[in-house]
Amino acid sequence: MTDPDEVDPWSLSLVARVERDPAPTHTDTLVAAARAVVLLLSDPRVTEPDGELRAAVQAWRDRRIRKICRRARGAKWDRTAGLPHAEASSGDAVVRVFAPHPRDDVPDLLRPLQVGGLDLSDPEDLAVPGPDGVLTIRLTPGVTMSTGKAAAQVGHAAQLALERLPQAGRWQESGSGVRVVVGAPVLPEHERVDVRDGGFTEVPPGTVTASAGFEGTV
Template sequence: MTTGAVLAPLRARYARWLGMDADQVLDDRDEAAVDVRALQLVLRLERDRPPSWHGALALAAAGAALVCLDPRSEPGGPWHDAVRDYCAGHIRKVTRRARGASWAGTADLPGVSLAAGDTEIRALVPGRVVEVPKAVAKLQVGGTEVEPDRPSSAPDDPAALELWLPLEPVMTLGKAMAQAGHAGMIAAALLAGDDPAELDRWYAAGCPVQVRGRSERFAGLAARLADPAAAWSGDRLLAVRDAGFTEVDPGTVTVVARAPGGRPHPGPSTA
């Protein structure tokens, strides 16, 4: 049974972070360069086999959660200290692209590898940015622009994490993957505190995710997060708020999600 114990600091500060104004976000994000930690997401981007935009987001959300919920991240496990220290600080993620030998060169690094059709990602055990393995450091961060495909039209699944993104700002795939990964971690953190049985079911199923994509429903859902506790206790809604280092302004809400076990929302999704 997974406990998600390493996610306790993220759970503790979640509502406070959502309540900050833009200036407070700027003040809060400062830290010494040597202390910056990040979870590296590696996207396989072959020239002749592009990944699915929505599929990559789903795998990023699942992968980030799976790293934190893995038995190796539990107290006493080989990943525990690295994941614990990461979750106790600023939750940063970096998406990099790889192909061919560069992709193969990351296969043995600690973390999880996930695939869905032609879409493959790795979510690596987080660590200090100044200590990134050479096989990862040489991978490019930019160049993750992929044309969005159609979002999932499957009915709402109470057993899956469901994600919506805003119509504006438009994020690159790499940026959106980082935000989706954060949503996966927040969902796991909140479930660990409030519904360990649901968390265990989600983890046992491989942390399934449904990505609804860039949606007109986003604004209405985000408005409900003005009271994070009520949004969570009512429909298990949660939000990701970005620190604004790249692509978006500080404090931008980039993802709204419904955690596993939440009440399905009526009506079709619009993308």
């Protein structure tokens, strides 16, 4: 689905490493995706006036914010290291986030990677850390999303938290920890950010897919 009113759309590419053994879990992949987005947007290559990625990120921010999650393994994953990126891990999950680019002009190293169809699982005894010192991202109950779609949504939630919540500076200083849970928001609207999806894939437009805020002490 495309937006007829949007001219020259840009997107931010996330790539999840998905080896067969060990396979990453769903939640670890989401945590890594959220942290990787924050690491890229906080990188001096983006924040410094002469940073090599600053112009690309600004061009992307000036448009509708789009994120696309791909997956790779083996040599294809290794080759993506040749592009400027930020990387984060959680458990066996690793996610790289690359500089934004025009949606229809995907870098050669990313173009062959599969978009969609990434659907991982969690163990039944998944342990969820407490809220202190981390950003809590809550996925909306009843909104069904693949792992790839959810990774883009939590990445967007982390970006909004970084840009809009006053505790973000202290959070970054403490390591930008993230936890991801399923549940309705527990914070009032002025203490959280909500992600409303554009409706291009998997969910109807305007769906609130996630919220994020600092539920504990930062």
